[in-house]
Amino acid sequence: MNPDIVRERENASFNLELLTNILDGGEDKTNRRREIESLVIGDPDFQHEDLNFMSRSERYDAAVKKSAQMILKLREYGISDPEEIYAYKRVARGEFQEPLGVHFVMFVPTLHSQCTPEQHQKWVPLAESFQMLGTYAQTELGHERFFDPCSCVHRGRPEPLDLHLGMFLPTLLNQSSPAQLDAFFMPAWNLEIIGTYAQTEMGHGTHIRALETTATYDPSTQEFVLNSPTISSIKWWPGGLGKTANHAIVLAQLYTQGRCHGLHAFITPIRCMKTHMPLPGVVVGDIGPKFGFDEVDNGYLKLENVRIPRENMLMKYAKVEPDGTYMKPPSDKLTYGTMVFIRSMIVGESARALSKSCTIAIRYSAVRHQSELRPGEPEPQILDYQTQQFKLFPLLATAFAFHFVGQYMSKTYHRISGDINQGDFSELPELHALSAGLKAFTTWAANAGIEVCRMSCGGHGYSRCSSLPDIYVTFTPTCTYEGENTVMMLQTARYLLKSYKQARAGQQLTGIVSYLNEPQSRLQPHSVSSRPAIVDINDLASLVEAYKLRAAKLVELAAKNLQGELQQRKSNEDAWNNSSIDLVRASDAHCHYVVVKLFAAKLSEVGDTAVHSVLSTLALLYALHGIALNSGDFLQAGLLNVPQLDHISQRLKALLSEIRPDAVALVDAFDYRDEMLNSVLGRYDGNVYENMFEWAKRSPLNHTEVHESQHKYLKPLQSKL
Numbered sequence: 001m002n003p004d005i006v007r008e009r010e011n012a013s014f015n016l017e018l019l020t021n022i023l024d025g026g027e028d029k030t031n032r033r034r035e036i037e038s039l040v041i042g043d044p045d046f047q048h049e050d051l052n053f054m055s056r057s058e059r060y061d062a063a064v065k066k067s068a069q070m071i072l073k074l075r076e077y078g079i080s081d082p083e084e085i086y087a088y089k090r091v092a093r094g095e096f097q098e099p100l101g102v103h104f105v106m107f108v109p110t111l112h113s114q115c116t117p118e119q120h121q122k123w124v125p126l127a128e129s130f131q132m133l134g135t136y137a138q139t140e141l142g143h144e145r146f147f148d149p150c151s152c153v154h155r156g157r158p159e160p161l162d163l164h165l166g167m168f169l170p171t172l173l174n175q176s177s178p179a180q181l182d183a184f185f186m187p188a189w190n191l192e193i194i195g196t197y198a199q200t201e202m203g204h205g206t207h208i209r210a211l212e213t214t215a216t217y218d219p220s221t222q223e224f225v226l227n228s229p230t231i232s233s234i235k236w237w238p239g240g241l242g243k244t245a246n247h248a249i250v251l252a253q254l255y256t257q258g259r260c261h262g263l264h265a266f267i268t269p270i271r272c273m274k275t276h277m278p279l280p281g282v283v284v285g286d287i288g289p290k291f292g293f294d295e296v297d298n299g300y301l302k303l304e305n306v307r308i309p310r311e312n313m314l315m316k317y318a319k320v321e322p323d324g325t326y327m328k329p330p331s332d333k334l335t336y337g338t339m340v341f342i343r344s345m346i347v348g349e350s351a352r353a354l355s356k357s358c359t360i361a362i363r364y365s366a367v368r369h370q371s372e373l374r375p376g377e378p379e380p381q382i383l384d385y386q387t388q389q390f391k392l393f394p395l396l397a398t399a400f401a402f403h404f405v406g407q408y409m410s411k412t413y414h415r416i417s418g419d420i421n422q423g424d425f426s427e428l429p430e431l432h433a434l435s436a437g438l439k440a441f442t443t444w445a446a447n448a449g450i451e452v453c454r455m456s457c458g459g460h461g462y463s464r465c466s467s468l469p470d471i472y473v474t475f476t477p478t479c480t481y482e483g484e485n486t487v488m489m490l491q492t493a494r495y496l497l498k499s500y501k502q503a504r505a506g507q508q509l510t511g512i513v514s515y516l517n518e519p520q521s522r523l524q525p526h527s528v529s530s531r532p533a534i535v536d537i538n539d540l541a542s543l544v545e546a547y548k549l550r551a552a553k554l555v556e557l558a559a560k561n562l563q564g565e566l567q568q569r570k571s572n573e574d575a576w577n578n579s580s581i582d583l584v585r586a587s588d589a590h591c592h593y594v595v596v597k598l599f600a601a602k603l604s605e606v607g608d609t610a611v612h613s614v615l616s617t618l619a620l621l622y623a624l625h626g627i628a629l630n631s632g633d634f635l636q637a638g639l640l641n642v643p644q645l646d647h648i649s650q651r652l653k654a655l656l657s658e659i660r661p662d663a664v665a666l667v668d669a670f671d672y673r674d675e676m677l678n679s680v681l682g683r684y685d686g687n688v689y690e691n692m693f694e695w696a697k698r699s700p701l702n703h704t705e706v707h708e709s710q711h712k713y714l715k716p717l718q719s720k721l
């Protein structure tokens, strides 16, 4: 063990095990998680060469193999609790995505949430399916509960089966009639059906109302005919589509009786279940190498008059009768349910990606010595530089904040989606607004934070042995997929503005936007001199209040600007576009408030004094750092005065020093085993240099002493010059 890192751990002011228990949700949960992680770590079937030294094809191969092994072993061990499945997969996958991800997390849940009782009768009876479930049946949970797709949503490294687990299965679960569930869920669960979620097209990802794929109902054969009418309508991006999947949930414009009824979901067989060859009329393949996601075969799909039975339309909400009569869903946004689900889960993924990056960067900073602080003295640990602390500790605080927000988002999703399943759609708009905004807010912050962590490791951060480049390329698409972040912020803004208008009209708001009801007088702008600053920079409750007032102020500002535009210009749409910078700013402030509020609220649940103290320091750091970064907003809202800015900056420095002795213990509390971090820089024992040397020796370029290019090009060149 590296002596620096040993000393760091000895200096910790709190019992890190207690903090780990808080992060896990209890001591029992920590113990069980560790038990499960050990199942993978001790399993020779999961030992393999570092994927960094493999070609893309080899990585895809290894990822599919790993997915298959994981599924078999989970069933063999009888691990069925979603959190336990998640814990198992987290280690088995390391930084790699799971090829079956979207099958389980998007495909099956979509089926589940979109089937009708009539379809239920037609397909294999439910009970038979449960018998086939084996250990899952033993839990005696309701059909919607025995499989929790949350267990499959986690973005380590991508794998080809991710879309099957991540979107295909969840969509199955969310949108199938019970009959469809019986027909498709078990084959999907048993991987006879490997599904993906094919929504995005080459021409449109965001504006899904403009998708061009058509599904035209033919009553004479009771089939839908699927077509990709243009080049831009080719499905593009779905994970696992290129090589792995044999079915896709295809989102297409439904035509029946000569009318278009908008976007609906259709289970579409794309490859023969025996030979895996593409079916007639199906043109399918891999879209080629990307920024990351090497293990995943993101694919294209062109449909040429592909016929599927009427029963393959997911009909829990909208329906097409045999004669072609269309029946509307209770809400046309229910087709979007899978996206809301994944967005909610991505919030927790932001916390994980950032906490891993902080673990690597902070451990490395504790063992890396560089430059001189005081002449003649040994080189200090780079963690002793104030600037290094300023880079890393606010991110550490952010990782904790997002962890708690992720827990909240997951709970809220389950609560509201439970109501939706019971036919109560009243909280759907709030769920959509919250999940869209927090998905964008947390992924943007984590994405930027991972890169800061990488840079803070100097040159070695650039090496793949640090794992930081992998974490970055794997995580960064969360800012784009499941709803591009700016677009998501604008969706949240739409809800905020609607709520603001309702509040102005005297309506009592509930939920997270209820602060918009507070007396307008508190929100009037005051000149700094005429109004005492309300922020007590040492009091978290006061800071939460300041974030709330800032959010209210920015929502009001956006609303006024929009109103101003409307008075000057012609259409709502132009006015919206001309106010969209303000709208995104308002959403951002709203989300920031939610995060600070939830972090502060978490503290009240912490009993242990030492853990409470260190978490309070982090919460204060998070809140004050956010104010420093956005000081213009707080000044503009009259919540802060200029002298206070200097106090904040002094207080921030003091907080960095307070956190310094606990920094390594704080990242240890995230409890990532080396096998999960897969980072030479982030090793628990801190023995970085010798292991970096060993790692480099395994590079394929070192397999021979002299590379063949010497003989092929350089020697001949030398002889010519």
Ligand SMILES: CC(C)(COP(=O)(O)OP(=O)(O)OC[C@H]1O[C@@H](n2cnc3c(N)ncnc32)[C@H](O)[C@@H]1OP(=O)(O)O)[C@@H](O)C(=O)NCCC(=O)NCCSC(=O)CCCC(=O)O
Pocket (backbone or CB within 6 Å): 101, 102, 162, 163, 166, 167, 197, 199, 200, 205, 206, 207, 208, 209, 239, 333, 336, 337, 339, 340, 342, 428, 429, 432, 481, 482, 483, 484, 487, 491, 494, 495, 498
């Ligand atoms: C941008 C929008 C939201 C716009 O939709 P729209 O129908 O044009 O809506 P609008 O006119 O702006 O608003 C109409 C109304 O619909 C509401 N709404 C919009 N989305 C939802 C929702 N999900 N749940 C509940 N409600 C929703 C809006 O709030 C509006 O409500 P309102 O009229 O204000 O009451 C939509 O098109 C969208 O969600 N685009 C993003 C596409 C996306 O997320 N694609 C994901 C593809 S799968 C993927 O990326 C997999 C990743 C890989 C992996 O996970 O591994």
Ligand SMILES: Cc1cc2nc3c(=O)[nH]c(=O)nc-3n(C[C@H](O)[C@H](O)[C@H](O)COP(=O)(O)OP(=O)(O)OC[C@H]3O[C@@H](n4cnc5c(N)ncnc54)[C@H](O)[C@@H]3O)c2cc1C
Pocket (backbone or CB within 6 Å): 102, 163, 167, 197, 198, 199, 200, 201, 203, 204, 205, 206, 207, 236, 237, 238, 239, 293, 298, 477, 480, 481, 482, 483, 484, 485, 486, 487, 490
């Ligand atoms: C790794 C990866 C995996 C994916 N997996 C899947 C999958 O499994 N299944 C699937 O169906 N799709 C998948 N996708 C596609 C993904 O969902 C889309 O790329 C995403 O929804 C964004 O849409 P877009 O590409 O059309 O971006 P665009 O909408 O073209 O965005 C480009 C720019 O335009 C801006 N913009 C667009 N509309 C607006 C607006 N209304 N207001 C303001 N600005 C706007 C955006 O902010 C952005 O800056 C995947 C993508 C990636 C990268």
